[in-house]
Amino acid sequence: MNKFITPRNVDYSQWYLDIIEHAQLAENSVVRGCMVIKPYGFALWENIQATLDKMFKDTGHINAYFPLFIPKSFFSKEAEHVEGFASECAIVTHYRLKKDPNSKGLIIDDTAKLEEELVVRPTSETIIWSTYRNWIQSYRDLPLLINQWANVVRWEMRTRLFLRTTEFLWQEGHTAHATKEEAMEEARLMLNIYASFAEQYMAIPVIKGVKTANERFAGAEDTYCIEAMMQDGKALQAGTSHFLGQNFAKAFDVKFLDRNNELQYVWATSWGVSTRLIGAIIMTHSDDKGLVLPPKLAPTQVILIPIFRTEEEKSKVLEKLNNIKNQLIENNIKVKLDDRDEFSPGWKFTEWEMHGVPLRLAIGPRDIDNNTVEFARRDTGEKHILPQDNIIENVKNYLENIQKSLFEKALDFRDAHTYIIDTWDEFIEKIEQGNFIWAHWDGTTETELKIKELTKATIRLIPLSPNLENGSCILTGKPSKYRVLFARAY
Amino acid sequence: MNKFITPRNVDYSQWYLDIIEHAQLAENSVVRGCMVIKPYGFALWENIQATLDKMFKDTGHINAYFPLFIPKSFFSKEAEHVEGFASECAIVTHYRLKKDPNSKGLIIDDTAKLEEELVVRPTSETIIWSTYRNWIQSYRDLPLLINQWANVVRWEMRTRLFLRTTEFLWQEGHTAHATKEEAMEEARLMLNIYASFAEQYMAIPVIKGVKTANERFAGAEDTYCIEAMMQDGKALQAGTSHFLGQNFAKAFDVKFLDRNNELQYVWATSWGVSTRLIGAIIMTHSDDKGLVLPPKLAPTQVILIPIFRTEEEKSKVLEKLNNIKNQLIENNIKVKLDDRDEFSPGWKFTEWEMHGVPLRLAIGPRDIDNNTVEFARRDTGEKHILPQDNIIENVKNYLENIQKSLFEKALDFRDAHTYIIDTWDEFIEKIEQGNFIWAHWDGTTETELKIKELTKATIRLIPLSPNLENGSCILTGKPSKYRVLFARAY
Numbered sequence: 001m002n003k004f005i006t007p008r009n010v011d012y013s014q015w016y017l018d019i020i021e022h023a024q025l026a027e028n029s030v031v032r033g034c035m036v037i038k039p040y041g042f043a044l045w046e047n048i049q050a051t052l053d054k055m056f057k058d059t060g061h062i063n064a065y066f067p068l069f070i071p072k073s074f075f076s077k078e079a080e081h082v083e084g085f086a087s088e089c090a091i092v093t094h095y096r097l098k099k100d101p102n103s104k105g106l107i108i109d110d111t112a113k114l115e116e117e118l119v120v121r122p123t124s125e126t127i128i129w130s131t132y133r134n135w136i137q138s139y140r141d142l143p144l145l146i147n148q149w150a151n152v153v154r155w156e157m158r159t160r161l162f163l164r165t166t167e168f169l170w171q172e173g174h175t176a177h178a179t180k181e182e183a184m185e186e187a188r189l190m191l192n193i194y195a196s197f198a199e200q201y202m203a204i205p206v207i208k209g210v211k212t213a214n215e216r217f218a219g220a221e222d223t224y225c226i227e228a229m230m231q232d233g234k235a236l237q238a239g240t241s242h243f244l245g246q247n248f249a250k251a252f253d254v255k256f257l258d259r260n261n262e263l264q265y266v267w268a269t270s271w272g273v274s275t276r277l278i279g280a281i282i283m284t285h286s287d288d289k290g291l292v293l294p295p296k297l298a299p300t301q302v303i304l305i306p307i308f309r310t311e312e313e314k315s316k317v318l319e320k321l322n323n324i325k326n327q328l329i330e331n332n333i334k335v336k337l338d339d340r341d342e343f344s345p346g347w348k349f350t351e352w353e354m355h356g357v358p359l360r361l362a363i364g365p366r367d368i369d370n371n372t373v374e375f376a377r378r379d380t381g382e383k384h385i386l387p388q389d390n391i392i393e394n395v396k397n398y399l400e401n402i403q404k405s406l407f408e409k410a411l412d413f414r415d416a417h418t419y420i421i422d423t424w425d426e427f428i429e430k431i432e433q434g435n436f437i438w439a440h441w442d443g444t445t446e447t448e449l450k451i452k453e454l455t456k457a458t459i460r461l462i463p464l465s466p467n468l469e470n471g472s473c474i475l476t477g478k479p480s481k482y483r484v485l486f487a488r489a490y
Numbered sequence: 491m492n493k494f495i496t497p498r499n500v501d502y503s504q505w506y507l508d509i510i511e512h513a514q515l516a517e518n519s520v521v522r523g524c525m526v527i528k529p530y531g532f533a534l535w536e537n538i539q540a541t542l543d544k545m546f547k548d549t550g551h552i553n554a555y556f557p558l559f560i561p562k563s564f565f566s567k568e569a570e571h572v573e574g575f576a577s578e579c580a581i582v583t584h585y586r587l588k589k590d591p592n593s594k595g596l597i598i599d600d601t602a603k604l605e606e607e608l609v610v611r612p613t614s615e616t617i618i619w620s621t622y623r624n625w626i627q628s629y630r631d632l633p634l635l636i637n638q639w640a641n642v643v644r645w646e647m648r649t650r651l652f653l654r655t656t657e658f659l660w661q662e663g664h665t666a667h668a669t670k671e672e673a674m675e676e677a678r679l680m681l682n683i684y685a686s687f688a689e690q691y692m693a694i695p696v697i698k699g700v701k702t703a704n705e706r707f708a709g710a711e712d713t714y715c716i717e718a719m720m721q722d723g724k725a726l727q728a729g730t731s732h733f734l735g736q737n738f739a740k741a742f743d744v745k746f747l748d749r750n751n752e753l754q755y756v757w758a759t760s761w762g763v764s765t766r767l768i769g770a771i772i773m774t775h776s777d778d779k780g781l782v783l784p785p786k787l788a789p790t791q792v793i794l795i796p797i798f799r800t801e802e803e804k805s806k807v808l809e810k811l812n813n814i815k816n817q818l819i820e821n822n823i824k825v826k827l828d829d830r831d832e833f834s835p836g837w838k839f840t841e842w843e844m845h846g847v848p849l850r851l852a853i854g855p856r857d858i859d860n861n862t863v864e865f866a867r868r869d870t871g872e873k874h875i876l877p878q879d880n881i882i883e884n885v886k887n888y889l890e891n892i893q894k895s896l897f898e899k900a901l902d903f904r905d906a907h908t909y910i911i912d913t914w915d916e917f918i919e920k921i922e923q924g925n926f927i928w929a930h931w932d933g934t935t936e937t938e939l940k941i942k943e944l945t946k947a948t949i950r951l952i953p954l955s956p957n958l959e960n961g962s963c964i965l966t967g968k969p970s971k972y973r974v975l976f977a978r979a980y
Contacts, residue, residue, distance in 0.1 A: 027624075029556070029557045029617070029621065030561060030617075030620060030621075031557045031559045031560070031561060031608065031617075034557035034558070034559060035557070036554070036555070036556050036557065036621055037554055037555040038554055039552040039553065039554045039636065042552075042553050042554045042555055043552070043553070045555075046553065062529040062532075062533070063529065063532050063533070063536065064526070064527055064528055064529045064532045065526070065527040065532055065535075065659065066519070066526050067519045067521045067524035067525070067526065067657055068524070068610075068641055068643065068657050069521045069524060069580070069657070070521070071520060071521060072587065072595075072596055073595060073596070075587065075596055076594060076595050076596050082596065086586070086587040086588070086589075086596055087586050087587070087588070087599075088585070088586065089585065089586070089587060090559070090582045090584075090585055090608070091582060091583065091584045091585065091586075091587065091598060092580045092581060092582050092583075092610065093581065093582075093583045093584065093598070094580075094581040094583065095578070095579065095580055095581065095645040096576070096577050096578065096579070096581075096645065097562065097565065097576040097577070097579060097581065097609070098576070098577070099576075104566060105562075105563060105566050106562055106563070106565055106566050106572065106576055108581060108583070108607060109577075117598060118521065118580070119587070120558075120582065120610070127519070127520075127521075130520060131519065131520075131526055134517075140832070146529065150641075151558055151640075151641065153558065155585040155586065167557055167558050167559070169555065342630070
């Protein structure tokens with residue numbers, strides 16, 4: 001309990017916003033739908049970025065940077081892509097403001113109108129494939145394994161911090177390959193990297209799969225995804241990797257001479273994760289006391305709090321804590337000592353709980369006498385008085401245990417909220433309660449949309465290697481060979 | 491000499507563009523004035539970014555992220571700021587495209603017109619100070635030491651890769667302080683960080699100073715700068731740090747309660763460097779064989795080239811080079827082995843010279859017999875046959891020497907092209923030849939502009955601690971107390 005944070009069972013949406021506010025992760029800006037990512041939230045993003053960037057580079061990818069603006073006409077070149085993005089994009093029409101002769105303000109200078117309007121990139125397939133056209137001539141130029149860290153803009157009507165914002169930060173990989181098989185392998189490799197990152201760093205269990213035609217990325221042949229369960233039982237898509245076939249190569253006429261000296265269209269993938277991952281971390285691990293962060297990504301892993309009454313006690317306690325702080329820094333543990341005078345220890349406990357710091361160490365006068373330190377785990381709230389010896393080893397063990405048990409707790413939660421369902425009534429009931437449901441589906445978009453209309457549940461994914469079994473569609477009763485995953489989603 | 495690179499003395503501008511093309515640093519995109527930063531150029535930027543980011547964090551700064559879009563009305567709030575930026579900004583007016591009923595293309599959906607137009611940020615003072623208003627209440631909230639890595643857009647009419655592009659990448663620091671003195675100190679601290687980075691990492695000697703009123707950032711009280719000399723004798727401003735006074739605090743009504751419980755306006759600084767630094771590196775160090783990079787920032791510090799005729803020689807040479815490669819990697823030296831079969835050693839030599847790799851090691855059959863390796867310095871072209879023993883130590887020494895001698899060479903060049911001038915005729919002559927000139931100036935904007943009109947030279951800076959001496963203005967003959975730096979500039 002905490003007076004700043006609305007409990008989950010009172011108002012889940014408000015709980016989410018309260019956590020963001022009191023952990024100082026982000027806030028809405030004056031520009032509709034655009035957020036300010038505050039320093040603490042950005043430090044979390046930097047850790048996500050650094051970890052993923054290394055994983056990308058270790059698998060042979062390199063970074064580059066492509067323009068923010070895309071000529072309007074590029075969007076019409078790939079038929080499905082245009083449908084997906086044209087209706088929600090920011091459009092630059094002019095390049096100059098001038099003083100309003102009738103007021104103190106500024107107005108658009110009509111003489112500075114662009115010949116062709118520019119779209120602020122909602123995703124960069126079009127501008128990148130128009131560039132690849134000049135970069136790829138022969139099979140020797142392939143594969144091209146490029147990633148970009150960038151901001152993108154999608155004009156969302158209903159926005160929510162981190163989960164859906166008009167502007168967001170992300171990475172987008174865009175690779176080019178000589179063969180279909182190699183491109184498909186790349187799309188799956190990146191899916192696996194996203195899944196490893198989610199499970200090993202974010203401590204979020206995910207299910208891997210492929211989207212239905214209806215849920216596919218606009219312009220993709222196949223969209224692979226990872227789906228995670230939030231604490232309200234809803235699904236959150238935490239990363240997608242697309243096999244784009246030759247769609248963008250054809251749209252932008254990107255061909256290469258193969259080993260037999262024949263011209264072929266290039267095969268493509270794209271894949272991305274965004275600041276949305278921060279929303280996933282918040283909603284997977286946090287509790288009614290505030291944010292809970294996995295140690296591997298936490299900007300501050302250990303917070304040190306001094307407890308004292310007299311000046312003499314203060315100097316002894318701080319000396320000890322400074323010593324511990326330096327030891328932890330030497331061991332690459334991210335530590336902060338909160339030695340501010342203006343706040344009480346109790347206030348600091350609450351403050352750093354709300355910030356989700358995984359481990360708190362406190363030392364008071366009694367600990368000085370006993371050579372002890374109080375360890376408090378953010379995730380379980382457990383406290384233990386331990387000797388000050390072996391501090392590094394103890395801290396490392398705690399952080400590892402917290403990382404591990406956050407994952408296990410989330411996995412247990414998901415398991416407890418996942419059902420195999422065969423009747424429509426039960427389907428409705430379990431969806432309403434907030435669960436993942438494995439059910440049979442007849443494979444048609446019509447049925448998929450009907451189920452969505454009736455229950456707000458969507459097909460989150462088709463498993464990569466489905467268990468084959470004969471069943472009948474949960475809605476239509478038509479024959480089905482395997483189950484797919486249904487849930488309401490963010 | 492190199493058939494791909496136009497020599498400097500034939501066409502300096504073309505030389506610059508040839509280097510960028512053949513080092514594969516960047517290229518113009520289809521969007522006017524916007525560049526694609528290619529992987530090799532981006533790797534250089536990543537090294538610049540990582541180094542600066544650490545320097546910022548070591549001095550107490552933290553990163554955050556503010557919106558790409560700024561409401562149009564914000565620009566009119568600071569009188570000088572609007573003059574500086576309104577005439578060259580990209581303006582978003584609509585948020586939806588629709589199908590053109592008369593063609594296959596897309597047109598703007600007129601029903602999706604923004605109530606207030608949004609400006610794509612040319613710099614973020616306005617959006618950030620409108621945000622700081624809510625973050626700062628008391629002196630306890632100060633200082634606020636925030637930096638942002640971002641893309642910005644300025645609608646430049648004449649663009650040039652890296653030096654002046656419509657969109658560019660940069661960092662912008664925006665700090666808030668309780669006192670004027672502290673803000674001024676911060677502005678100078680950041681100037682010193684930029685100067686250290688330029689000299690110690692980019693190997694570019696810089697002169698520190700303050701801009702004249704005419705050359706000041708729009709909205710600043712003082713603009714500090716570092717200026718570097720390019721190989722054509724022109725100056726390049728390589729970083730600026732602004733003391734903003736209370737201008738933005740007043741424009742956005744940002745006040746704090748000081749220790750005496752009185753409301754005061756907050757004091758501000760902002761400071762930035764951009765992808766322009768890559769242009770400075772290119773033009774300071776490169777030669778007619780292509781790019782030359784300082785070892786501390788080079789994406790590849792050492793290139794290994796095998797030389798062989800027979801398969802047996804190949805396997806011996808590659809075994810040895812792979813061994814060296816692994817040793818270098820273990821010692822955190824950025825190394826690449828070019829073992830491609832389709833290119834000859836000579837082709838590879840040229841290729842990596844054009845890429846500016848500081849050090850080349852080559853091993854052929856004779857080196858196998860003699861236990862030797864050929865070291866070739868990119869900067870001087872010197873070659874030495876050395877024993878394979880102590881390879882790590884030798885490589886490290888070479889890299890250190892190259893870093894040092896690039897700086898010294900640039901410094902010597904600048905010294906040789908810097909004149910103290912007292913007559914107008916000589917001033918014109920030396921400016922025309924491409925030089926830095928220390929001359930007296932009467933302190934008026936009128937004279938400054940007249941000199942610019944007559945010679946295209948601008949006042950690059952006033953020294954931070956000018957040598958006081960009585961002199962007379964180079965143009966008007968009016969009395970002057972100290973010399974200022976004149977040059978033509980990028």
